[in-house]
Amino acid sequence: MRKRIKNNILPYKRGVVLIGIAVLLLVGGLTFVIGDERKLPIYCVDTDEKIVAISFDAAWGNDHTIPILDILDEYDVKTTFFLVNFWAEKYPDDVKEIAKRGNEVGNHSATHPDMTGLSKEQMIDELCKTGETIESLTGQMPRLFRPPFGAYNDALIETCEELGYKVIQWSIDSLDWKELSADEIVHRILSRVEPGSIVLFHNNATHVEEYLPRILEGLKTEGYEIVPIGELIYWDDYYIDSSGKQILN
Template sequence: MLRRVKREDNIIYRLLIVLFILIISISYTSIKTNNGIIEVFSNKRELPIYSVETEEKKVAISFDAAWGDNYTLGILDILDRYNIKSTFFLVGFWVDKYPEHVKEIYKRGHDVGNHSTNHPYMTKLSDEEIVKELNITAEKIEKLINERPTLFRPPFGDYNDRVINLCRENGYYVIQWDVDSLDWKELGVQPVVDRVTRNVQKGSIILFHNNAKYVLDYLPIVIERLQAEGYEIVPISKLIYKDNFYIDNTGRQKINE
């Protein structure tokens, strides 16, 4: 009788462990609905767009511009050579220093995105300061190209729910990346090429920097490798969905069906 009771207790104990694991798993599982994502047993975390779910073999390459301008015109010439349009995220003080290059980026058909005014950690700012970071640079860009940016990339990739919601309230699609070239580490050409081509997939958003040391060397190689693999390179504005979408718990933007 005692052995039977112990055996039943052991079964109950195991069932409780399984139930506990199941609850923990569910708490981090996203359930798709017509209105977006519901996080079961946990609060929904707001995410930027890291990549896009698409059946088409499309990717976007992007450049953050904050410090320096040695290679911007060279980048534009390379993109022209391959008939590719890209996305440039510009910081306010960079816009102030290189207004003619802002115009040139836009003139050549590329997206001009907002990358803040002073390149701060956005999560450390008040609501008012976040909106100010958005608006000042947006006004500077609009004054130069007569178009207000609708794409925003947080400096350092730093965000939280508050930052994401404030950006959306101010008319922005918040953009991250799923392929980081790490070009700012200046490791050379081949490490950048290998890292990008190894990690890219349909709908990827690739991060480069306009003043990375080897950008004029690795960019043509990356483009040719991607094209050889059948990828079409488009600006982020042509890759993302503008409405009727949701973002899953990995940051992948998907169309509601």
């Protein structure tokens, strides 16, 4: 696997003055150039390697969380869980178990709002509350943020960047939240996957314990390596094209 440069800028805690962001962007060579000048999150990654990332959003319910972790362990797969603060506070043992088993934990806001309707101060509060909860439970600050409902604007992405977060979307939506059958979800993923894909699942999906093993087995059969999002993406020296694909300079 090609070497990815890890980001050494961790999210800042609430109340810390953000100094030197502009200097870091200029001197550090970080690039966030988009053709139409709009800021975009990362939907997928440009790569020749057969690597993909799957992810789970957790906001409601935990009936399937431990079974999901057991299935991931069975297939020796690590993935990324995006957690809402009220979920993390309600199920702290699950948060600890997710991290203990080697999975990546991302930020999914504090109250699951449409972040585009918030002020900058409210955005910071949503991000920092959840980041602090995750750090207190896992010992690590999250570095990835997924906006609730996939809703974003320039102000949100700029705020996330200032706090040290990469904003992550997805290139394949499993639609497991629509109560599709396991067969439909398996076909949907395996027929659309390509190198650099980021797949969206939900931890409380009705059929997750049925479709997840089949998808993992199918991906492995097709020669894909499944990694956490933090290992799939580039952390420096990249740009994002108009489709949301992250491309190394």
